[in-house]
Amino acid sequence: xxxxxxxxxxxxxxxxxxxxxxxxxxxxxxxxxxxxxxxxxxxxxxxxxxxxxxxxxxxxxxxxxxxxxxxxxxxxxxxxxxxxxxxxxxxxxxxxxxxxxxxxxxxxxxxxxxxxxxxxxxxxxxxxxxxxxxxxxxxxxxxxxxxxxxxxxxxxxxxxxxxxxxxxxxxxxxxxxxxxxxxxxxxxxxxxxxxxxxxxxxxxxxxxxxxxxxxxxxxxxxxxxxxxxxxxxxxxxxxxxxxxxxxxxxxxxxxxxxxxxxxxxxxxxxxxxxxxxxxxxxxxxxxxxxxxxxxxxxxxxxxxxxxxxxxxxxxxxxxxxxxxxxxxxxxxxxxxxxxxxxxxxxxxxxxxxxxxxxxxxxxxxxxxxxxxxxxxxxxxxxxxxxxxxxxxxxxxxxxxxxxxxxxxxxxxxxxxxxxxxxxxxxxxxxxxxxxxxxxxxxxxxxxxxxxxxxxxxxxxxxxxxxxxxxxxxx
Amino acid sequence: xxxxxxxxxxxxxxxxxxxxxxxxxxxxxxxxxxxxxxxxxxxxxxxxxxxxxxxxxxxxxxxxxxxxxxxxxxxxxxxxxxxxxxxxxxxxxxxxxxxxxxxxxxxxxxxxxxxxxxxxxxxxxxxxxxxxxxxxxxxxxxxxxxxxxxxxxxxxxxxxxxxxxxxxxxxxxxxxxxxxxxxxxxxxxxxxxxxxxxxxxxxxxxxxxxxxxxxxxxxxxxxxxxxxxxxxxxxxxxxxxxxxxxxxxxxxxxxxxxxxxxxxxxxxxxxxxxxxxxxxxxxxxxxxxxxxxxxxxxxxxxxxxxxxxxxxxxxxxxxxxxxxxxxxxxxxxxxxxxxxxxxxxxxxxxxxxxxxxxxxxxxxxxxxxxxxxxxxxxxxxxxxxxxxxxxxxxxxxxxxxxxxxxxxxxxxxxxxxxxxxxxxxxxxxxxxxxxxxxxxxxxxxxxxxxxxxxxxxxxxxxxxxxxxxxxxxxxxxxxxxxxxxxxxxxxxx
Ligand SMILES: [Zn+2]
Numbered sequence: 001x002x003x004x005x006x007x008x009x010x011x012x013x014x015x016x017x018x019x020x021x022x023x024x025x026x027x028x029x030x031x032x033x034x035x036x037x038x039x040x041x042x043x044x045x046x047x048x049x050x051x052x053x054x055x056x057x058x059x060x061x062x063x064x065x066x067x068x069x070x071x072x073x074x075x076x077x078x079x080x081x082x083x084x085x086x087x088x089x090x091x092x093x094x095x096x097x098x099x100x101x102x103x104x105x106x107x108x109x110x111x112x113x114x115x116x117x118x119x120x121x122x123x124x125x126x127x128x129x130x131x132x133x134x135x136x137x138x139x140x141x142x143x144x145x146x147x148x149x150x151x152x153x154x155x156x157x158x159x160x161x162x163x164x165x166x167x168x169x170x171x172x173x174x175x176x177x178x179x180x181x182x183x184x185x186x187x188x189x190x191x192x193x194x195x196x197x198x199x200x201x202x203x204x205x206x207x208x209x210x211x212x213x214x215x216x217x218x219x220x221x222x223x224x225x226x227x228x229x230x231x232x233x234x235x236x237x238x239x240x241x242x243x244x245x246x247x248x249x250x251x252x253x254x255x256x257x258x259x260x261x262x263x264x265x266x267x268x269x270x271x272x273x274x275x276x277x278x279x280x281x282x283x284x285x286x287x288x289x290x291x292x293x294x295x296x297x298x299x300x301x302x303x304x305x306x307x308x309x310x311x312x313x314x315x316x317x318x319x320x321x322x323x324x325x326x327x328x329x330x331x332x333x334x335x336x337x338x339x340x341x342x343x344x345x346x347x348x349x350x351x352x353x354x355x356x357x358x359x360x361x362x363x364x365x366x367x368x369x370x371x372x373x374x375x376x377x378x379x380x381x382x383x384x385x386x387x388x389x390x391x392x393x394x395x396x397x398x399x400x401x402x403x404x405x406x407x408x409x410x411x412x413x414x415x416x417x418x419x420x421x422x423x424x425x426x427x428x429x430x431x432x433x434x435x436x437x438x439x440x441x442x443x444x445x446x447x448x449x450x451x452x453x454x455x456x457x458x459x460x461x462x463x464x465x466x467x468x469x470x471x472x473x474x
Numbered sequence: 475x476x477x478x479x480x481x482x483x484x485x486x487x488x489x490x491x492x493x494x495x496x497x498x499x500x501x502x503x504x505x506x507x508x509x510x511x512x513x514x515x516x517x518x519x520x521x522x523x524x525x526x527x528x529x530x531x532x533x534x535x536x537x538x539x540x541x542x543x544x545x546x547x548x549x550x551x552x553x554x555x556x557x558x559x560x561x562x563x564x565x566x567x568x569x570x571x572x573x574x575x576x577x578x579x580x581x582x583x584x585x586x587x588x589x590x591x592x593x594x595x596x597x598x599x600x601x602x603x604x605x606x607x608x609x610x611x612x613x614x615x616x617x618x619x620x621x622x623x624x625x626x627x628x629x630x631x632x633x634x635x636x637x638x639x640x641x642x643x644x645x646x647x648x649x650x651x652x653x654x655x656x657x658x659x660x661x662x663x664x665x666x667x668x669x670x671x672x673x674x675x676x677x678x679x680x681x682x683x684x685x686x687x688x689x690x691x692x693x694x695x696x697x698x699x700x701x702x703x704x705x706x707x708x709x710x711x712x713x714x715x716x717x718x719x720x721x722x723x724x725x726x727x728x729x730x731x732x733x734x735x736x737x738x739x740x741x742x743x744x745x746x747x748x749x750x751x752x753x754x755x756x757x758x759x760x761x762x763x764x765x766x767x768x769x770x771x772x773x774x775x776x777x778x779x780x781x782x783x784x785x786x787x788x789x790x791x792x793x794x795x796x797x798x799x800x801x802x803x804x805x806x807x808x809x810x811x812x813x814x815x816x817x818x819x820x821x822x823x824x825x826x827x828x829x830x831x832x833x834x835x836x837x838x839x840x841x842x843x844x845x846x847x848x849x850x851x852x853x854x855x856x857x858x859x860x861x862x863x864x865x866x867x868x869x870x871x872x873x874x875x876x877x878x879x880x881x882x883x884x885x886x887x888x889x890x891x892x893x894x895x896x897x898x899x900x901x902x903x904x905x906x907x908x909x910x911x912x913x914x915x916x917x918x919x920x921x922x923x924x925x926x927x928x929x930x931x932x933x934x935x936x937x938x939x940x941x942x943x944x945x946x947x948x949x950x951x952x953x954x955x956x957x958x959x960x961x962x963x964x965x966x967x
Contacts, residue, residue: 045802046677089798266840268843
C-alpha cells in the first residue's frame with residue numbers, strides 16, 4: 001500500500017520589538033547572561049506584567065499579512081507547568097481567544113501552487129535558556145519574556161518539500177512585514193511539525209506525532225522524512241502509532257520520544273488575572289493595515305507593471321526579502337530597474353549560489369553595486385569587465401572604483417590613442433583591408449578584434465568599430 | 475494618652491504645631507514594641523532602632539525647614555510582610571521565603587517613602603495571606619491585644635494587632651476575602667479595603683490577583699482617608715490599576731442625612747448574640763443620623779463562599795507555582811530537578827497553603843474546569859449583578875464584619891472548611907471588586923471588640939469614609955484602647 005504524509009506546522013517567531021513583551025527589558029541578542037532582566041521577567045514575587053503595545057501591533061501586522069481575521073476581543077491566559085527556564089512556572093500565552101484566526105498562505109512546491117490554511121496566530125512569551133556546564137545546569141533569563149508569535153497551520157501539507165516551502169514562505173512574509181528578523185541561528189524562528197500518515201485516498205487522518213523545536217529548514221525536511229518512514233514501517237509491521245511528542249536529534253539524525261499522550265501535561269489554562277482583556281478597535285486594526293510595509297504579492301505586481309520586469313525576475317526578487325531589499329537599495333542610486341534586476345538576479349545570485357552565501361552576508365553594500373552599474377552605463381568599463389569587478393567585490397569587499405583604478409581597467413575612450421592603434425592595425429593587416437574594401441563586410445570584425453587585442457580589451461568595441469570604418473572609407 | 479496610642483491625624487497636627495517631634499513619636503512606638511512584642515507579637519521583622527530614628531530625624535529636619543511632605547511624614551507604620559521592600563526581607567510568613575530580600579520596592583511602599591512615613595517593621599500574617607486568624611504564620615506569632623489568649627484575626631493579623639496595641643500608628647494590610655476587615659473587627663480598629671484597582675498591586679506578593687487589594691488599618695477613619703490619599707494612585711506597572719482623582723481627607727464630611735443603607739437582615743441574624751445586638755444598635759444610630767434603611771435580600775451567600783474559595787485557590791495555585799526554589803527563596807536539593815521541586819515545596823509550604831494549592835490545581839484541571847472554575851466565574855457575575863441591583867436602591871450596604879468575635883488561639887476546628895464558612899460576610903466585596911470598611915461598633919460581654927462592615931459601590935470610597943466618619947463622631951468605640959501589660963502609670967496627652 002502507498003501512504004501519504006499529512007503535515008501541520010506550528011511556527012514560533014520572535015518579534016523584533018525593542019523591549020520584551022511584558023516588561024521594559026531589551027530584546028537585544030547576545031548580551032551577557034542575565035543582564036537583560038528585571039523583576040518582571042525573572043518572575044520575582046509581586047512583579048506584574050504589562051503588555052507591550054508594539055507586540056500587539058506586530059502580531060496584528062503578521063495576521064493581516066497572512067490573511068487572518070483579527071479579533072476585536074482577545075485575552076491572555078496562563079499556561080501552567082514547572083520548568084527551571086520558566087521563572088513564574090507559567091507561561092503567559094493565549095488559549096481560546098488568539099489575536100488572529102483563519103488565514104491562509106499560497107505556496108509553490110512540487111511544481112504546483114498549494115494553499116495552506118492558517119488556523120490561528122497567538123502571542124506569548126518565550127522562556128529562558130538552560131546552559132549545561134560541567135559544573136551543573138545554569139539558566140540564562142535574557143530570553144525570558146521575549147515576544148513570540150505562534151503560527152499554527154492546518155494539516156494541509158502533503159510532503160516534506162511542501163512543509164519546507166511553507167516555512168520559507170512564512171519566513172519571507174514575516175521579514176517583509178518587518179515583524180521578526182527570523183534569524184534561525186539565534187533561535188528567532190523555530191518549528192514544531194505534526195506528522196501523520198494515511199493510505200492515499202483515505203479521508204480520515206492517522207494518529208499524529210509532534211516533532212518539537214526544529215531550528216532549520218534542513219532539520220525540518222530531515223525530521224519529517226524520517227518520521228514518515230518510521231510511521232509507514234510501523235504500520236506495515238502491524239504496529240500501532242502512539243500519539244507522542246518527539247525530538248529530532250541532529251547529531252544522530254534520529255527521533256527521540258519526549259513523552260506520550262498518557263503523561264502529557266495538563267496545562268490548566270485560565271485567563272491571566274494580571275492582564276486585562278485586549279480590545280482592538282476597528283480603527284486600530286485599520287491603522288495597522290494602512291501602515292503595513294509592501295508585501296511580496298504587491299511588490300511583484302509593481303515590478304511587472306511599473307518596472308517592466310519579467311514575471312520570473314519579479315518572482316525571484318520577491319521570494320527573498322533580503323534580495324528584494326538589496327535590489328530596491330540599488331535602485332536608489334541607479335534607476336534602471338530592468339538592468340539592475342538582471343545583474344542582481346543573474347550575476348549576483350550566481351556568485352551567492354557558488355559560495356552558498358546569503359544576501360545579508362555580502363561584503364559590500366547595495367550602493368557599491370549601484371556604482372558598478374553606473375560605471376558600465378557611462379561606458380567607463382565594459383559589461384564584461386563589470387562581471388570581473390563584481391567578482392572582485394564579492395571576493396574582497398572593495399569598492400568598484402578602487403578595483404577599477406587598481407587594475408587600470410577603464411576603457412580607452414581617448415580617440416587619439418585609439419586612432420594610433422587603429423592605424424597600426426590597418427598597416428599590419430593589408431589583406432583584411434583589401435577584403436573589406438572589396439566589399440567583404442565581415443573583414444571588419446577581424447580588424448576590431450586586433451585593436452581589442454592590442455588594448456588588452458580596454459577599448460570600447462563600438463568606438464573601435466566606428467574609428468576603423470571611418471579610416472577604411474577615407 | 476501615650477503618643478503611640480494616638481490616631482495619625484492627631485499626631486500629624488501636633489507635628490505641624492511643633493508640639494512634638496517625629497523622634498518622640500518613634501521613640502514611644504519603639505518603647506511600646508518593647509512592652510507588647512512578647513505578648514501581642516505582630517511583627518516578623520522590626521527595623522534597627524537606629525534606622526527608625528534616622529528616618530524620624532529626617533522628618534524633623536524637614537519640619538524645621540518648613541518642608542513637611544505629607545500628613546504621613548514622620549508617622550511610624552507597619553507593612554504587611556507580603557509587600558516588597560528593597561533590602562528588607564519579605565517573607566509572606568513562609569519558610570520558603572524566610573531568606574528572601576527583594577531587589578525592588580512595591581509601589582505602595584514607594585508612595586509611603588515619598589510621603590515621608592517612618593517604616594517600623596514588617597507585620598506578621600497568615601502564610602501567603604491564607605487564613606482568618608493569623609494562626610498560619612510560619613515565622614512569627616500574633617495575638618489579640620484585647621486578650622492575648624485570643625486570635626487577632628487574619629490574614630493581616632500583624633498589621634491589625636500592631637496598630638491596636640500601639641506598636642505602629644497605622645499599617646497597610648491586604649484583603650483578598652476579608653483579610654483587612656476581619657482582623658480590624660477582631661482588634662477593634664478601622665480597616666478599609668478600597669475598590670479593586672484603586673491601589674497598585676505591583677510588588678505585593680499575590681495570593682489571588684483578581685481579588686487582592688491593599689488598604690490601611692488605622693485607629694480612626696480620618697487616618698484612613700489620609701493614608702488612602704497617599705496610596706490610591708495610578709501605576710503604569712499594574713495593568714489593572716485605575717486612574718482616580720482623590721482628595722479623601724479634604725472631602726471628609728459627616729453629613730449623611732438621607733443616605734440609604736441596605737441591610738440584609740438574614741446576615742445580621744446569622745451572628746452571635748453580642749454581635750447582633752451591637753449591629754442592630756448601630757443601625758438605629760444611623761437612623762438617628764437621618765439615614766434610611768432599605769431591606770435587601772442577598773440570596774448568594776452559599777454560592778459566594780464557594781465561588782470565593784474556588785477562584786482564590788485557582789489563582790493561588792498558579793501564583794504560588796513560582797516558589798520552586800530555582801531563582802530565590804529556600805531550596806531543598808533533590809536527586810534531580812523534579813525532586814528538588816518536590817522537596818522544596820513540601821518542606822516550605824504550610825498545610826493551609828498546600829490545601830489551597832491542591833484545591834486550586836484541582837478546579838483548573840481538565841475535566842473539572844467547567845464544573846468548578848467556570849461555574850465560579852458565572853457565580854461571580856451573578857454576585858456583581860446582585861450588587862448592581864442593590865446599589866439602585868441604596869448608597870451602601872451594612873452588615874456585621876464577622877459572625878463572632880475573636881476566639882481562643884489554638885482552638886482546633888473540626889474541619890478546615892468550617893473556618894472557610896465562618897467568614898461569610900467579607901468575601902462578597904472582593905468578588906464584586908467593591909470598597910468595604912470595618913469599623914468598631916461595640917464590645918461583646920467578654921470585652922472583645924465587634925466590627926461593622928460597610929460596602930460601597932465601585933469607586934465610592936468617599937461615601938464609605940463619610941458614613942464611617944459620621945458614625946465615629948457619634949460613638950466612642952474606636953476611642954477605646956486595650957490595656958497593655960508593662961504600660962507606664964503616667965499617661966500624658
Ligand atoms: Zn524584564
